Amino acid sequence: MGAVFDPKTYESTLRIANLHRLEVLTHKLQAPKWPADVFGPIDQAKAAAGEKIFNDTCRGCHQNGLYPMIVAGTDPLRANSFGRPVGGVPFPAMVKPVLDGLKARAFSDDGISAADQAAMDAKQVVWRATGQYLARPLTGVWATAPYLHNGSVPTLWHLLHPAQRPAKFIVGNREYDPAKLGYATDGNGWTFDTSQPGNSNIGHAGDTYGAKLTEDQKDALLEYLKTI
Numbered sequence: 001m002g003a004v005f006d007p008k009t010y011e012s013t014l015r016i017a018n019l020h021r022l023e024v025l026t027h028k029l030q031a032p033k034w035p036a037d038v039f040g041p042i043d044q045a046k047a048a049a050g051e052k053i054f055n056d057t058c059r060g061c062h063q064n065g066l067y068p069m070i071v072a073g074t075d076p077l078r079a080n081s082f083g084r085p086v087g088g089v090p091f092p093a094m095v096k097p098v099l100d101g102l103k104a105r106a107f108s109d110d111g112i113s114a115a116d117q118a119a120m121d122a123k124q125v126v127w128r129a130t131g132q133y134l135a136r137p138l139t140g141v142w143a144t145a146p147y148l149h150n151g152s153v154p155t156l157w158h159l160l161h162p163a164q165r166p167a168k169f170i171v172g173n174r175e176y177d178p179a180k181l182g183y184a185t186d187g188n189g190w191t192f193d194t195s196q197p198g199n200s201n202i203g204h205a206g207d208t209y210g211a212k213l214t215e216d217q218k219d220a221l222l223e224y225l226k227t228i
C-alpha cells in the first residue's frame, strides 16, 4: 500500500494539512500594538482609569454576544436583509442549497474523501437570519476604523460623541489620527454618505453606551482602547 505514490492523494492530504494549519495559525494572530514611537506614548495612569470605565460600561456587552438592532440602535438594513424572503422563501433557506452545492463542488474538485469532509464539517453550518448585530471583543480596535458594521463612524472619538459624527466623510485615507483614533477624514478618497440606505450612523448612543461620561472619562476610555 505505502509503496505506491499517489500524487492526487498526496496533494489532497497536503491541502487539508494546510487548511488545518491556517485555522490553527489564525488563533495565534496577535492584535497590533499601538506604535508609541510613531503616535506617542500611552499615558498609563489615564489608561488604567479608562480600563475601569470600560469594565463598568462596555465590557459586559463586548464578549462576542449578539444584540438585537433595537438594543444596538444601529442601521438595521444589513441585519434585516439576510432575513428577507426571496420568492416567498426565507433567504437563508433559499441560499442553503446554493451554498451546499458550492461546497460539494469544492470538495469534489479538491478530491477530498467523505471521511475528511466529515472531519472538516464537524461543526455543522447553520444558515440563519439572526436580525442581530455582534458586539465583538474590542481587541486591536484602535486599528480597525471606520466603526460599526457599516463603517459609518470614522473614529472611536466620534463613536463616543454621537452628536458630532459627520454626515459625510472621506474613506481610503492612510493618514492616522492618533488623537481621535481613526483615519483622517479629509483629502482624496471615496465619500461615505450616511444618508444612503444602509449607511446610517445612528445608534450606539445614549446612557448605556457612555453618553453620561464626562470628557475626561471619555478621554481615559480612549487611552485604554489604545492598549487592548
Ligand code: HEC
Residues within 6 Å of the ligand: 054, 057, 058, 059, 061, 062, 066, 067, 071, 072, 074, 075, 133, 134, 135, 136, 138, 141, 144, 146, 147, 148, 149, 150, 156, 159, 204, 208, 209, 210
Ligand atoms: C448593550 C450592549 C453594548 C454596550 C453597553 C456597548 N456596546 Fe459597543 N457595540 C454593541 C453592539 C451590538 C455593536 C455592533 C453594532 C454594529 O456593528 O452596528 C457594538 C459596536 C461597537 C464598536 C464597533 C466595533 C467595530 O468593529 O466596528 C465599538 C468600537 C464599540 N461598540 C465600543 C463600545 C464602547 C467603548 C462601549 C462602552 C462605552 C460600548 N461599546 C458599549 C453593543 C454594546
